Amino acid sequence: MDLAHQAFEAGEVPVGALVVTENNQIIGKGFNQTEMLNDVTAHAEMLAITAAANHLDAKYLRDCRLYVTLEPCVMCAGAIAWSQVDAIFYGAPDKKRGYSKYSENIIHHKKEVFGGFLAEESEALLKEFFGRLRT
Amino acid sequence: MDLAHQAFEAGEVPVGALVVTENNQIIGKGFNQTEMLNDVTAHAEMLAITAAANHLDAKYLRDCRLYVTLEPCVMCAGAIAWSQVDAIFYGAPDKKRGYSKYSENIIHHKKEVFGGFLAEESEALLKEFFGRLRT
Numbered sequence: 053m054d055l056a057h058q059a060f061e062a063g064e065v066p067v068g069a070l071v072v073t074e075n076n077q078i079i080g081k082g083f084n085q086t087e088m089l090n091d092v093t094a095h096a097e098m099l100a101i102t103a104a105a106n107h108l109d110a111k112y113l114r115d116c117r118l119y120v121t122l123e124p125c126v127m128c129a130g131a132i133a134w135s136q137v138d139a140i141f142y143g144a145p146d147k148k149r150g151y152s153k154y155s156e157n158i159i160h161h162k163k164e165v166f167g168g169f170l171a172e173e174s175e176a177l178l179k180e181f182f183g184r185l186r187t
Numbered sequence: 188m189d190l191a192h193q194a195f196e197a198g199e200v201p202v203g204a205l206v207v208t209e210n211n212q213i214i215g216k217g218f219n220q221t222e223m224l225n226d227v228t229a230h231a232e233m234l235a236i237t238a239a240a241n242h243l244d245a246k247y248l249r250d251c252r253l254y255v256t257l258e259p260c261v262m263c264a265g266a267i268a269w270s271q272v273d274a275i276f277y278g279a280p281d282k283k284r285g286y287s288k289y290s291e292n293i294i295h296h297k298k299e300v301f302g303g304f305l306a307e308e309s310e311a312l313l314k315e316f317f318g319r320l321r322t
Contacts, residue, residue, distance in 0.1 A: 090246050091237050092269035093228070102226050111225050126293050127265025129284075134227035134262060151265075155289040158261050 053170055055096065056121045057178055059083035066177045068101040069096035069120040071104035071113060071137065079116070082102025096120060097128035101135050103131040122173040123150035123167060124176075129158040143174035188278075188305055190231065190319040191256045191312055194218035197280035201312045204231035206239035206248060206257040208274065214251070215239025231255060232263035236270050256309040258302060264293040274299040278309035 055068025071080035075171045082099030086092055097120050104113050113135045121143040124132060129151035134182055140159065145167060151158045159165055190203025199219045206215035215231065216235030221227055231258060232255050248270045256278040259267060264286035267275055268290050286293045294300055 086246060090244060091240050092246055093233055093237055093266050098228055102228055105226050109225060110220060125265055125269075127262050127269060130260055130262025130265055131228050134260075136227075154293055158289055163271075181221055 053121060053177075055081060055083040055108045056174065059085075059096070060177060060181055063087060065097045066181050067120065067122045069100040069118065071100050072117050072119065074115045074138075075119075079107040080113075093127065095125065095128050097124055098131055100133055101137075114138070116148075117141065119169075120168050122146050122178065123152065123161075125149045126151045126154055126158060131160060131164075133167065137163065139166070141169050143167075143169050144171045144178065166173055188203050188256060188308055188312075190218040191309065192236075194231070195312060195316055198222060200314050202255065202257045204235040204253060206235050207252050207254065209250045209252075209273075213304065214242040215248075228262065230260065230263050232259055233266055236266055236272075240270075245322065249273070254274045254304075256305065257281050257313065258320060259294075260284045261286045261289055261293060268293060268295050268299075272298065274301070276301045276304050278302075279306045279313065 056066040060066035064087050069082045070078055072078055080100040080103035082096040084096045085094040090177045105111055116137045118132060118137045118140045122148040123142050191201040195201035199222050202219045204217045205213055207213055215235040215238035217231040219231045220229040251272045253267060253272045253275045258281040260282050306319055
């Protein structure tokens with residue numbers, strides 16, 4: 053949520069993501085930077101996955117978990133599948149753009165997926181952001 | 188196909204991608220660099236989309252087309268959807284990892300999608316790559 057707030061302050065859609073080892077060490081952080089970087093691929097999860105891989109100097113994030121404040125989109129769900137993280141925890145559901153609208157199987161069935169963490173807080177921040185955009 | 192061959196020479200899964208404007212100017216190129224960059228998100232399409240956005244200094248690649256030698260995976264299909272390119276042309280189908288295994292709708296229905304260009308050539312290069320890997 054701190055990373056999502058950083059995105060908010062920067063005028064970005066407020067989403068934050070972390071990659072964490074089995075020893076609870078944070079090895080990758082990201083918040084949405086699509087505006088700053090002028091790049092539709094710069095979602096929080098993508099940046100966190102790339103940062104974690106850089107940290108480990110390894111392509112695969114085995115035995116790691118990914119946390120994100122909003123249900124991943126299809127692109128990020130695909131990246132999560134490739135990354136081989138063990139489990140993902142997400143906050144608010146995303147009925148319009150979330151991967152589960154297309155297929156739950158996009159994130160490989162061997163991974164554990166948990167939704168709803170700090171969902172209200174995450175949703176409130178997103179609503180405030182889009183509310184301000186409209187006014 | 189030239190970019191796919193560059194990937195092959197570099198020991199990467201041989202896939203290449205281009206983003207082209209409506210005037211047929213190439214504004215983004217990419218070949219798979221997941222090994223070189225130690226990054227599962229470094230697929231040809233992702234790199235081509237980011238390069239094109241950098242070139243245009245704009246997030247959206249409207250009126251552009253994307254060419255790729257292999258059917259995009261879910262991650263890349265999601266990025267293609269976000270990028271707002273007009274049309275995509277791909278080479279070989281990817282029955283195991285291609286996005287269409289999950290849902291054709293991942294790439295927005297307003298986009299034109301054409302498959303099968305240089306498919307045999309692309310498939311032959313991929314087969315040679317994976318054949319060498321196994322031996």
